[in-house]
Structure formats: C-alpha cells, structure tokens
Amino acid sequence: LAKTTQPISMDSYEGQEVNITCSHNNIATNDYITWYQQFPSQGPRFIIQGYKTKVTNEVASLFIPADRKSSTLSLPRVSLSDTAVYYCLADSTDSWGKFQFGAGTQVVVTP
C-alpha cells in the first residue's frame, strides 16, 4: 500500500499558484518524497524529489517540513496544460524496486 495520502482533486484558475499537500505520517527515516505528473493515456513523468526543507526546479517547488509528516508540491502560475493527475510517492533505497503509487490528485486548471 502507498504510504501517502493526497486530496482527490483540486481546481484552479490560470495564473494562480497551486499547492498540493501530501500526508505521510509514517514514512521511514530513509524515505524520499517524489512527485510525478500524468496526462490522460500517458505514462507519469518525474517532476521533483526531496528529503527535507525546500527543493526547487524549473517547473515546481517541493517543501518538506522538519517533522516530514507531510510535504507540499507548489506549481507556480499554472496554465491549462498543467491539468493532470499528480502523484506523491515516499520510497527509499530499501524499497528500491517497489515504487508505490496512490490514487493521486486530479488538478483542473480553467481559464
């Protein structure tokens, strides 16, 4: 079973910032948090990964507080093309080979 819990869906308007929170109360010390994005009828693609504090790349930011019981994916200034399902995973090198996906969060961006 996936170690994470996410909201089922979120709606946003173009140009807004979208923040998706993922709960992972019981992740292991050596678990990393990874986010993937999936469009309909396509395979998911990697967005960002982190362990603690804040990680930022060209498409998103990931904030993980010190207690690591949750994490937040931030999508700045979303556009219609950001409409997709977003998955939060918690995995470690110990579970390497068993990446567990939950149900994900459906984000819908409207004009």
Place this chain on the structure above:
Amino acid sequence: DGGITQSPKYLFRKEGQNVTLSCEQNLNHDAMYWYRQDPGQGLRLIYYSQIVNDFQKGDIAEGYSVSREKKESFPLTVTSAQKNPTAFYLCASSTPGLYTGELFFGEGSRLTVL
C-alpha cells in the same frame, strides 16, 4: 533518443486468450517495472525486475507472468487466469540515481477484452 517503447499501443483480446505486451528500453537501466491502471485509478504494481534473470511479484501479480532474459526487454504476458484484464498497462525503468531513483515510463498499452 533514449526511452522506453511499449507495443502494441492498443490490443484487443478474446476471453481465454493469452496476450504478451512488449517493453523495450535503451536507457541502460537495470530495473524495470509493469504497472496496471484502471480508469480513474492510480497505478498498481504487477511485477518488477532489478536485474536480468530476476523478477519479483508486485501487489497484483496473479494472472500475469514476465521474463527478463535481456537487460533491454521486460515482456508481460496477460494470461487467461487474469479475471479482469481490460486496463491500461504501463512499463517503466529506473536509474538508481542520487536518491531512490527516477522512473521513466513508456506510452502505455491499452488492452481490451472482448
């Protein structure tokens, strides 16, 4: 370009028939995976392989079989024992990477049982 190729993209099967889905990667990754996705659902792990000639069952392996004779290839056979095989099947590979690794997915194969 490096990547993962799945074929066929669409496949129709009669009940009682076995079908094999192809997955080939040229990323030189050791690990490969098969996931199943039903409409509106997340991905569920069927089988995974960390190295050639070795593979492990995932959460829903019943009714499926795999082989890993070559590093580049990880075919999935959906057998007649799989009670509800209609689904979207995704193959992936991963690099160990800096942390837990990053999954690279193919475009998927959509299987429909008639």
